[in-house]
Amino acid sequence: MDTTGLQRISECEWRIPASGKMRVPAVIYATEALIVDMDEKVREQIVNVATLPGIVSAAYCMPDAHWGYGFPIGGVAAFDPDEGGVISAGGVGFDVSCGVRTLYTGLTVAEIEAKKAELADALFRSVPAGLGSRGSIHLDVKAMRVMLDGGARWAVDQGFGREEDLEFVEERGRMAGARPDKVSDQAIKRQQDEMGTLGSGNHYLEVQRVAEVYDEDTARVFRLARDEAVVSIHCGSRGLGHQIGTEYLREMAVSAARYGIDLPDRELACAPIASEVGQSYLGAMRAAINCALANRQIITHLVREAFASVFPGVELPLVFDVSHNTCKVERHNVDGKPRALYVHRKGATRAFGPGHAELPAAYRETGQPVIIGGTMGTASHVLVGTGESEALAFSSSCHGAGRSMSRHEALKRWQGKQIVEGLAEQGVIIRSRSYRGVAEEAPGAYKDVDAVAEAAHASGLSRRVAKLTPLVCIKG
Amino acid sequence: MEPQTLLSGRWEHFPHGADIGVRGIAPTLAGAFEQAALALTAIVIDPADLDGDEQVEIDCEAPDAELLLVDWLNAIVYEMATRRLIFGRFEVETDGNRLRAKAFGRPMDADQLELAVEPKGATYTALSVARGEDGVWTAQCVVDV
Numbered sequence: 001m002d003t004t005g006l007q008r009i010s011e012c013e014w015r016i017p018a019s020g021k022m023r024v025p026a027v028i029y030a031t032e033a034l035i036v037d038m039d040e041k042v043r044e045q046i047v048n049v050a051t052l053p054g055i056v057s058a059a060y061c062m063p064d065a066h067w068g069y070g071f072p073i074g075g076v077a078a079f080d081p082d083e084g085g086v087i088s089a090g091g092v093g094f095d096v097s098c099g100v101r102t103l104y105t106g107l108t109v110a111e112i113e114a115k116k117a118e119l120a121d122a123l124f125r126s127v128p129a130g131l132g133s134r135g136s137i138h139l140d141v142k143a144m145r146v147m148l149d150g151g152a153r154w155a156v157d158q159g160f161g162r163e164e165d166l167e168f169v170e171e172r173g174r175m176a177g178a179r180p181d182k183v184s185d186q187a188i189k190r191q192q193d194e195m196g197t198l199g200s201g202n203h204y205l206e207v208q209r210v211a212e213v214y215d216e217d218t219a220r221v222f223r224l225a226r227d228e229a230v231v232s233i234h235c236g237s238r239g240l241g242h243q244i245g246t247e248y249l250r251e252m253a254v255s256a257a258r259y260g261i262d263l264p265d266r267e268l269a270c271a272p273i274a275s276e277v278g279q280s281y282l283g284a285m286r287a288a289i290n291c292a293l294a295n296r297q298i299i300t301h302l303v304r305e306a307f308a309s310v311f312p313g314v315e316l317p318l319v320f321d322v323s324h325n326t327c328k329v330e331r332h333n334v335d336g337k338p339r340a341l342y343v344h345r346k347g348a349t350r351a352f353g354p355g356h357a358e359l360p361a362a363y364r365e366t367g368q369p370v371i372i373g374g375t376m377g378t379a380s381h382v383l384v385g386t387g388e389s390e391a392l393a394f395s396s397s398c399h400g401a402g403r404s405m406s407r408h409e410a411l412k413r414w415q416g417k418q419i420v421e422g423l424a425e426q427g428v429i430i431r432s433r434s435y436r437g438v439a440e441e442a443p444g445a446y447k448d449v450d451a452v453a454e455a456a457h458a459s460g461l462s463r464r465v466a467k468l469t470p471l472v473c474i475k476g
Numbered sequence: 477m478e479p480q481t482l483l484s485g486r487w488e489h490f491p492h493g494a495d496i497g498v499r500g501i502a503p504t505l506a507g508a509f510e511q512a513a514l515a516l517t518a519i520v521i522d523p524a525d526l527d528g529d530e531q532v533e534i535d536c537e538a539p540d541a542e543l544l545l546v547d548w549l550n551a552i553v554y555e556m557a558t559r560r561l562i563f564g565r566f567e568v569e570t571d572g573n574r575l576r577a578k579a580f581g582r583p584m585d586a587d588q589l590e591l592a593v594e595p596k597g598a599t600y601t602a603l604s605v606a607r608g609e610d611g612v613w614t615a616q617c618v619v620d621v
Contacts, residue, residue, distance in 0.1 A: 039493050041493065066493045066494055067492065067493030067494065068493075068494065069599045069600070069601050069618070069620065070600075070601075073493075073494060093620075094596045094597050094599075094620045095596060095620075130586060130591065131520060131584070131586065131591040131592070131593060131594040132560070132584045132585065132586030132589070132591045133586050186554060186558075189558050190554065190557045190558055199594065200591075200592075200593045200594040200621075201593050201594065201596075201621050239557050242553075242596040242597050242620075243554070243597075245596075245597060246550050246553075246597040246598075249599075249600070250543070250546070250547070253543075253600065254539065254543075265600075266600040266603065267599060267600040267601050269600070403493055403494045406491035406492055406493060406494075406495075406496075407495065407496050407593075407621070408489050408490070408491040408492075408496060408497075409491060433586055433590070433591065434590050434591060434592050434593075435590070436590065436592040436593075437591075437592045437593050440592065440593060
């Protein structure tokens with residue numbers, strides 16, 4: 001992105017003043033190098049978001065922002081229903097509540113290394129990954145609707161995991177206000193055989209080394225110790241979320257004119273929060289959040305079974321579970337006044353600061369763990385929410401490395417087999433059903449995740465706690 | 477995988493920051509829709525590698541040709557996901573508002589086929605259905621994967 005026309009507020013904060021149809025300014029949190037690396041479409045999209053009715057304060061881009069659908073991926077925007085605010089299916093995305101869950105193993109890297117190949121095989125057998133793989137769980141329509149209301153809470157009740165897991169999942173594992181009756185038969189049919197599956201694309205299951213600790217006190221609370229191993233699971237609401245996104249995007253695109261909404265881009269399709277379409281989508285989207293939370297809970301159970309076969313007695317408690325494609329109602333102080341806002345995070349992570357009432361007691365003093373997923377060849381990061389983040393971007397931070405290159409270009413540059421062999425030489429075991437899928441997800445196709453985490457830290461959106469590097473990657 | 481050139485048209489992929497653009501090019505609107513569908517399959521696997529005689533009928537209706545293209549591609553995504561089929565050939569009839577089609581394919585067996593990535597849904601990004609000055613139709617959009 002060309003920085004012409006951007007006002008530099010600080011090292012990592014840039015502003016596009018409101019002009020034309022923009023109702024609020026747009027704010028980008030990133031270093032100059034990250035901005036220069038962003039597609040020009042990011043500017044166009046965040047400016048378009050700033051034109052939507054009822055938007056509050058500003059439209060925000062996180063440091064990992066890239067070209068998305070209507071909203072940039074890495075976009076954050078809050079809307080006030082009392083000011084004609086809207087809800088946007090494109091502002092949430094197709095993979096509703098895609099997110100990352102990290103588990104504590106209590107094992108040292110040396111212990112993992114001694115049985116790494118055996119562990120990789122056990123995980124690859126246990127967790128269905130990639131297109132065409134099937135889970136062992138089939139839910140009938142009635143069970144699907146119960147699951148869509150219950151989320152991870154439902155999964156624990158079915159025997160997938162433990163009661164104490166729920167404390168460390170956003171919304172305590174169950175998103176309130178879900179309306180399974182607003183989820184179509186088609187969306188349900190698409191999901192009936194997909195519970196407990198990882199999916200494909202950028203989804204993964206990794207065993208990771210805690211390679212660096214930046215904040216010892218917070219890391220201790222999160223149970224992250226240097227040279228110990230953790231497990232991270234990145235996936236979402238699978239076919240159900242995709243179908244809900246597809247159906248409501250179309251419905252909102254067709255009905256926008258009826259609600260007097262002038263869409264600068266069809267992909268920004270949205271509806272007034274108070275409208276029938278808006279309320280239906282809200283209920284269906286919340287059901288999809290529950291689907292994603294249940295899915296990650298089932299996968300957690302499968303991961304525990306695989307670990308138990310290699311390391312008997314290992315319990316794998318949760319560090320935390322974050323979602324990064326959501327719209328949630330949250331209370332935020334705006335100009336000194338508390339307001340209930342509909343906060344869209346499209347490829348952005350909630351990052352509540354210390355003292356927030358919704359945090360588990362164990363993290364009330366530190367703030368929320370913010371888990372930033374990386375690539376199979378680089379690193380992931382754990383950060384922590386800050387008090388200042390609410391004023392910066394409604395308590396939000398980045399979600400991943402963010403692509404810097406299209407899949408098209410990645411396929412031209414790399415071959416999957418070479419990537420797998422090269423990473424094996426570096427000590428990273430990859431298990432995948434598709435070399436082409438690996439090539440499309442080549443580490444070089446992503447931004448520098450360390451630079452993204454540093455920008456999130458420098459801007460105050462969240463504070464770095466630890467860096468995780470891959471030991472084993474089950475690639476979706 | 478290189479784009480395929482066929483007598484009745486051709487398909488290609490075009491770049492998008494995070495995902496994949498699909499484009500069908502053909503002398504007729506129906507042909508462009510068939511080729512765009514092949515480009516969708518090619519996200520998963522080279523359609524030239526596919527055989528199979530399982531047949532699925534798809535009907536769509538939309539206010540305009542662009543929405544019809546998205547509906548058509550999303551209908552294929554849905555059939556792929558729920559029937560676990562992958563399609564290597566399409567026969568389309570359309571007037572730009574209504575579409576009737578047959579998709580021919582085979583089971584999506586991960587043990588027999590190397591399947592790359594799952595299409596989540598067709599989007600309105602870079603969406604266009606147009607006839608050029610040379611009379612050739614192009615139908616395209618970005619697919620989220």
